[in-house]
Structures are given as C-alpha cells and as structure tokens.
C-alpha cells in the first residue's frame with residue numbers, strides 16, 4: 792500500500808509496542824477477520840461490522856476499504872498481532888479516522904482483559920500525534936452498554952462530551968455516547984441512561 796505525501800512515497804507503517812506488532816492487514820488475514828468477527832459481542836458493539844458479517848465483507852474491508860482509507864489520508868487500520876506469536880496471528884484490529892480522530896478497536900474474545908486493547912490504541916494515538924497534521928482531537932464513540940470500552944476510554948483519559956444518534960446498517964437509529972481526550976465530563980452510568988424500549992440489552996463481558 793503506497794501513499795504520496797509531499798512527493799514522498801509512504802507506506803502504512805508498522806507500529807511496535809512491548810508486546811504487540813501493528814500493521815496493515817493483508818489478504819492472508821481475511822479468513823481470520825471473518826472468523827473472529829462472528830463473535831456476537833463484536834457484531835453488536837462494533838457498528839461497522841454489525842450482524843451477519845460475511846467473508847465478502849471481510850474481503851472488501853481488507854482489500855478495498857483499508858487501502859482506500861490509507862491512500863486517501865483518511866486514517867489507518869492496523870491488524871494487531873502479538874510478538875509472543877512471532878507477530879503471525881491476528882488477534883484484533885485498531886484504527887483511526889482522520890481528521891475526526893475517531894478511534895476504533897476490537898480484540899478476539901480470548902485476548903480481552905489483558906491490556907492489549909489499551910496497548911494497541913495507545914500506539915495508534917502516539918503515532919498519529921507524531922505524524923498527522925490534520926487531527927482535530929481524539930474521539931471515542933461507544934454504545935452505552937459497552938462497559939469494557941467505556942472503562943478503557945476512561946482509563947485513557949477520555950471524558951464524555953455528548954450522545955449522538957446514528958443509523959446502523961439496517962437503518963435503525965442507535966444512540967452512541969461520545970467522548971474526547973482530555974476534556975468532557977464523567978461518563979453517564981448505563982443504569983442512569985434513558986431507554987427507547989424500556990428494556991436493557993445485555994452488557995459486554
């Protein structure tokens with residue numbers, strides 16, 4: 792994947808942390824992304840993935856969407872791999888949209904709760920801070936019942952700024968909680984939020 796900036800040809804970089812290697816996904820990752828995204832928690836909480844995720848969607852994401860984002864300077868999507876596995880096994884994805892600074896992240900079920908999410912998204916934020924000229928601020932959007940993601944946002948220093956209605960892939964209106972780094976207020980407690988139907992969806996693990 793190549794990008795011309797200021798007449799310099801740039802490829803999406805590889806980011807490394809203590810335990811992780813982050814790089815653009817390749818065609819070899821399509822099947823793994825498809826399999827991991829059969830997880831109902833990912834389908835529910837990562838709105839662009841959504842229910843009924845197919846191998847075609849994984850293929851389009853890797854071969855079309857990821858290069859389009861990078862080539863258009865609209866951000867970057869990184870496959871997350873562990874050094875422990877010699878950087879071979881994809882365990883999740885982390886990405887950012889520019890200039891909005893909207894971050895996105897998911898990890899395979901068996902690799903959650905080990906600090907990998909925080910490590911991966913911190914690496915993406917550090918890289919953007921060093922390189923992006925178009926960043927407005929870092930932003931986090933999350934479904935109100937996604938405790939793990941809200942906790943991670945809090946730990947990273949994101950405050951709650953507003954709620955926002957969006958349309959999901961089926962045209963249903965979904966309310967997201969939005970946060971920004973280093974500003975905003977306490978995140979609302981899920982129990983305090985108004986419901987549309989009166990029923991609370993199940994919470995994340």
Ligand SMILES: CC(C)(COP(=O)(O)OP(=O)(O)OC[C@H]1O[C@@H](n2cnc3c(N)ncnc32)[C@H](O)[C@@H]1OP(=O)(O)O)[C@@H](O)C(=O)NCCC(=O)NCCS
Nearest residue numbers: 836896897898903904905906907908909939940942943996
């Ligand atoms: C959200 C998600 C990416 C978090 O990644 P993770 O690697 O499990 O999170 P980490 O282990 O880095 O935890 C970061 C912090 O959040 C807290 N946290 C993580 N999961 C939590 C949970 N289920 N409940 C409460 N706190 C939680 C941890 O205590 C940790 O704080 P610490 O560093 O002070 O100990 C992961 O749960 C996931 O992939 N969920 C499904 C997809 C998803 O919801 N993506 C986000 C869409 S907005």
